[in-house]
Amino acid sequence: MDEQAKKILLVEDDPNFGTVLKDYLMMNDYEVVHAKNGMEGFEKFKKDDYDLCILDVMMPYKDGFTLAKEIREKNTDVPIIFLTAKAMKEDVLKGYKVGADDYLNKPFDSEVLLMKIKAIMQRKATETVADSKQFEFKIGGFDLNSKLRFLTYKGGEPTKLSPKENELLRLLALHENDLMPRELALTKIWRDDNYFTSRSMDVYIAKLRKYLKIDDKVEILNIHGEGFRLVINAE
Template sequence: MKTKILLVEDEHDLSLIVCDTLHQQGYEAIAAFDGIDGLTKYKTEGADLIVADVMMPRLDGFTMAKEIRRISSDVPIIFLTAKSSIDDVEQGFDVGANDYLRKPFELRELLVRIRSLLKSRLSNNTGNSVYQIGNYCYDSIRQLLTCDGKETTISNIEARILDKLVVNIDRTVDASELMIAVWGRDEISNRNSLHGYIHKLRRAFRHDPKIAIINQRGFGYRLTAK
């Protein structure tokens, strides 16, 4: 059975080009031309991955993604957008995006992102997605921290950072690697935002004093639970 990709894009010429490329790569491509059409087709036909524009008529990509996340917490979503501010990227991840590609883009780059997300989803479905961190249990798919029966849902951005830290527990992760995982680029202007999210994660782990996220100044961050 072919991998099914739902493309939600209101630019018809671009949609045709991307769908043709996906077909050539062996995927089944379903086209929708606005957020409402995309949401309807996801509900009726499903998809293994969604590629969606942000600015669309009738229903924008962010709102569509929120509705899709009510149905599925794990279907990968890639946003396509001409917007480039950090606030826009963070908003996209906060509503449940897995990746963010700025227009104009190379088709080859889109294919690389698609393959990476599909591989990651397969790994999550067959491998470990629940981690014990001190007294906390972390479910990376549900983005949920549990301690003494109390559950805390962390944001998509916090989860992307924690995913990197937990698989490298007791090892320092380069700040550049964390920023690329979240924003797709390493820029000085992102450093304060990264530190802000690290601070939120520290608060999320506040009920276990053995857990710490240590700032290795000038390099990165290290998660410990000793």
Template sequence: MNNIKVLLAEDEASLGMIVKESLETRNFTVFHAENGKIALEKYQKEKPDILVLDVMMPIKDGFTLAKEIRAENKHIPIIFLTAKSQTSDVLEGFNNGGNDYLKKPFSMEELIVRIKALLNRIELKTDTENIKIGNYLFNLTKQTLTFSEEEQQLTHREAQLLFYLFEKKNEVLDRTFILNKLWGNDDFFNARSMDVFISKLRKKLNQDENIQIINVRGFGYKLIC
């Protein structure tokens, strides 16, 4: 996967330069900003493929920046970089539109795996624009979920997760497999992130009482429809 455009918002100049140069040696194009205000300007100008945002930045923090960008772009993947590790901070990041969460210090290999996992396009063997899930119509290409002409927009990861659940409908979707496929690894924070995304999908599918996403403890999740 070449020529991926990354917007990196990191106020620590030395870390920002290291990450930028490391990604560029691997054929990424990187736009570095040292605060949230500049990052927003570069986002609007450069139209990156993915955002890597430090949480604690001057002028405009990463959560605020993500929330503003999400208001106009529901699809672009967002990874938060932070020294914070409390569950409440993780949840705040996802509630503000984040797709992934990487704790400092981190390895470049881990960051690259997470970037590629978010941008990886599912190789499909079905019609991605007319997937029936109960009384819903799921369009993976457009990342929409429609019920009685009422359309909901899904995020990139919500759409991917729902598709994998659909592919294994009425069977167990292995927890470790999906964590490694969509999040890059199966550590505690990624598992917590997936639980949040499952909860969001349950809410978006709750208009059809015949649809359930159940937790098969110790194994994974099952979409029943």
């Protein structure tokens, strides 16, 4: 079952600490690639697939947040853990905006890190099955191809969807007939939850409703203060 060693990209400029951490992780059966700065980290990231990234925040050439942002552009799903020097509130906040899964203040207990890693891997393992690999949805009379980003109604001309439209509709479809919390879309798609992103999301809901209008069995309902619900009515 637990076939393949999970691969971790560790980006840490302090050579001592980095090596120690790497060894520790490897002792715990992870495959670890160690990059010494953000620049190198990104190169390594591009070259391979990783199950987790651990990024130091303070680094020369390219700090951890910038690196995370670049990584996110290429891959929306890799979990990221930040290592921060002190409990800087802003740092933490900034980290979550980029879609961090966790953060740790240095110095930290290595066992805690290990637990966090395990938890994240676990989460990903169960998430992935249902979520991550599903790209085709039947939504009433529509077919959504989420990989190629198009929406077809009864085999007619496909409508092209923008990335945001596509992700939002996909998320709604994953929660078909169920509540899709506002906050979920904002953190997953917009990676930030504030007044403006929320407004932006509303704009996209409007766009989707327009697309879906031709099928009156399909509608997006609002649940005030909670989120939205993609409803597919029977014939």
